[in-house]
Amino acid sequence: MSAWHIGRAWSGTEIEDGCPCPKAPCGLVVGLQAVGGPCRQHTGIKTMRQSHPADVCPGRRAEEVARIAREQADERRRRNDELVAELGLLKPGAVAASLREREQARRQRRAEDAGRLDLGGGA
Numbered sequence: 001m002s003a004w005h006i007g008r009a010w011s012g013t014e015i016e017d018g019c020p021c022p023k024a025p026c027g028l029v030v031g032l033q034a035v036g037g038p039c040r041q042h043t044g045i046k047t048m049r050q051s052h053p054a055d056v057c058p059g060r061r062a063e064e065v066a067r068i069a070r071e072q073a074d075e076r077r078r079r080n081d082e083l084v085a086e087l088g089l090l091k092p093g094a095v096a097a098s099l100r101e102r103e104q105a106r107r108q109r110r111a112e113d114a115g116r117l118d119l120g121g122g123a
């Protein structure tokens with residue numbers, strides 16, 4: 001027998017959002033809770049105005065859609081990272097390395113210039 005998802009209000013999950021009961025993907029409470037337990041709302045002595053069996057929970061679909069969207073976003077991010085790595089751009093390490101290279105080339109040029117001046121002066 002599958003559990004039922006239950007809610008106190010005619011629509012929405014405002015009451016469920018603020019209660020300590022176990023929640024289903026749809027936001028409703030999973031099954032009736034024990035009278036005298038931590039929640040006074042979702043016990044057998046209260047009227048449940050929303051309910052559906054877990055098998056037909058609309059939240060399942062929403063969860064599935066959210067999962068697929070997450071996977072697609074991850075995939076996009078991964079491909080972006082690969083592209084960025086390929087181009088050597090935006091990676092702090094690569095930028096720093098390229099700045100270092102440029103600085104070294106500049107120093108080398110300066111040293112060469114200085115060497116030429118020295119040679120010229122010595123001769």
Ligand SMILES: [Zn+2]
Nearest residue numbers: 019021039042
């Ligand atoms: Zn509750």
Ligand SMILES: [Zn+2]
Nearest residue numbers: 005024026057
């Ligand atoms: Zn549900």
